[in-house]
Amino acid sequence: MAALVLLCLYAKAQDKPIRLGVKAGVNVSLFTNTIPPFDDTNGTRYEYFTRDVRSSGMAGLTAEFLLTKGFSIGAEILYSTRGMMYSERNDYVVVVDGNGSRNARNRFVFVTDYLEVPVTLNYNFKPSAARTWIAAYAGLAPAISIHSKTKLRYAKNTDGDGYRASNENGALNDVRLINNNILFGIQAGDHKSHVYADFRGAYTLRPVFSRSTVNGRNLETKMLTMTIAVGYKF
Numbered sequence: 427m428a429a430l431v432l433l434c435l436y437a438k439a440q441d442k443p444i445r446l447g448v449k450a451g452v453n454v455s456l457f458t459n460t461i462p463p464f465d466d467t468n469g470t471r472y473e474y475f476t477r478d479v480r481s482s483g484m485a486g487l488t489a490e491f492l493l494t495k496g497f498s499i500g501a502e503i504l505y506s507t508r509g510m511m512y513s514e515r516n517d518y519v520v521v522v523d524g525n526g527s528r529n530a531r532n533r534f535v536f537v538t539d540y541l542e543v544p545v546t547l548n549y550n551f552k553p554s555a556a557r558t559w560i561a562a563y564a565g566l567a568p569a570i571s572i573h574s575k576t577k578l579r580y581a582k583n584t585d586g587d588g589y590r591a592s593n594e595n596g597a598l599n600d601v602r603l604i605n606n607n608i609l610f611g612i613q614a615g616d617h618k619s620h621v622y623a624d625f626r627g628a629y630t631l632r633p634v635f636s637r638s639t640v641n642g643r644n645l646e647t648k649m650l651t652m653t654i655a656v657g658y659k660f
Contacts, residue, residue: 447620452653453480490659498548503543506569508538513531515532535576537573545567564608603636612624620659626652627653628653
C-alpha cells in the first residue's frame with residue numbers, strides 16, 4: 427500500500443498518465459521441498475501419494491504509471507491462492523469422460539493464500555501507435571499470509587465395502603506471515619479492446635515456513651508459482 431501511494435504521488439508530480447485495471451487468472455504452484463507428512467510415507471496412509479502442483483486462482487486491481495520511451499511502473503493488489511498438492515489413484519472410483527475412462531484421484535492439498543502487492547518495471551516493445559502491444563517486466567511482490575490449512579479430499583464414491591471415506595481439514599502451522607517474491611513476466615494486449623494476457627513466474631525469496639520440523643527440512647522450503655491471467659485496463 428505504501429508503494430502504491432508513493433507511485434501515485436510520483437505520477438502526479440510528474441504529470442504522467444495513470445491507467446487502472448483489473449485482472450484474474452490461474453496459479454500453478456509447487457513447494458521446492460517435500461514436507462511432512464510426505465517426507466517419510468513408507469507404511470503410512472500417504473504411502474501411494476505422489477507429488478503434484480496446486481492449481482488455484484488469483485484476482486485483484488492493477489495500476490500502470492507511464493514514464494517514457496516504453497517504460498512504465500506497475501503496481502497491483504492481489505488475492506493470490508497458492509500451495510501444493512499430493513495425489514493418489516483411487517481404485518474404487520472410475521471417471522468416464524470424452525477421453526475414455528480413468529481412475530479418479532484422492533488429493534491432499536497444502537493451502538497457502540496471500541495478499542500481495544507486486545511492484546514491477548515494465549518495458550513495451552512496440553510503439554504506442556500500434557494496435558497491439560507486448561511488454562516484459564520484472565519486480566518484487568511483498569506478500570502477507572492470510573489463510574493456510576491442509577485439505578484431504580477423497581474422490582466421491584462408495585468403495586466395495588459400502589464405506590465412504592470422509593474429507594478432512596487440518597492445520598498448516600508456521601507459515602511465514604510476511605514473505606517476498608521475485609517475479610518476471612510477459613504481457614500482450616490490444617489497445618482498442620483494452621484486454622491483455624499476462625504470463626508470470628514468481629519465486630519466494632524467503633522460506634515458506636518460519637520454523638523447522640525436528641529434522642530441519644522446512645527451513646529451506648520455498649515456492650515456485652506460474653500464473654496465466656487476463657486483465658482489462660480502463
